[in-house]
Amino acid sequence: MTTEVYAVIGAMAPHRAGEIGAATRLRDDLRYDSLRLIELAMALEKHFGLPPLDMGESVDVVTAGDVADLVRQVRA
Template sequence: MMHAFEERIAKVLSTDFEITPDAVDSDVTLALLKFDSLTLVELALVLEKEFGITVEEGELTDTMTIGDTAALVAAKGTAVR
């Protein structure tokens, strides 16, 4: 079961990166979703806009899971809408 931040990230991945919702799970890594360094930068920018946060260079890595990414977003102090 995904948490609220994970669900919003899954929606972003589906909408902005054309990742099928079935491919997104808390434990899937960004590498498994074929994210390279450029795509990670694009994801950081989309997350910044979606959640109103700042993602520093290198904070997102392809070894992170969707759950890790959600934890990073939550740690930035954003609220779930």
Template sequence: MSQSLGREDVMTKVREHLSAELEVDQAEISEATRFKDDLDADSLDLYELVMELEDSYGIKVSEEEASRIETVGDAVDFVAGRLRD
């Protein structure tokens, strides 16, 4: 995967995935959107998002790291940080 992907590219990918999986309008998904409280995402939804990010970007996310991701912005920051490493 190209290391030149920026934060906006990651945000777009996360927004598209969540919109499709949770049947939510992409316009309703911002960086401050909380997975559980705002999107009613359960642990399986979050697991599927982590798997999608791992596959799309060639990164690994531990259970501990995943448990700290509470908002869309957290997920985007995590992936963008891994792509810079």
């Protein structure tokens, strides 16, 4: 599942900076902005059949690993 999350993050990234791993920062490394984070949340919701995610407002979601953890928590 983590690999799938990273694939979605990479596919939607405004700037691709090498391989995406747990420590890859969404804003600093991949240049996500607030709007792109909302689009990413919607893509993850659709891909995994999740209820709405709130990544645009969450200060805890900084890295790709944080996104994978959030998806894991929502799926549980």
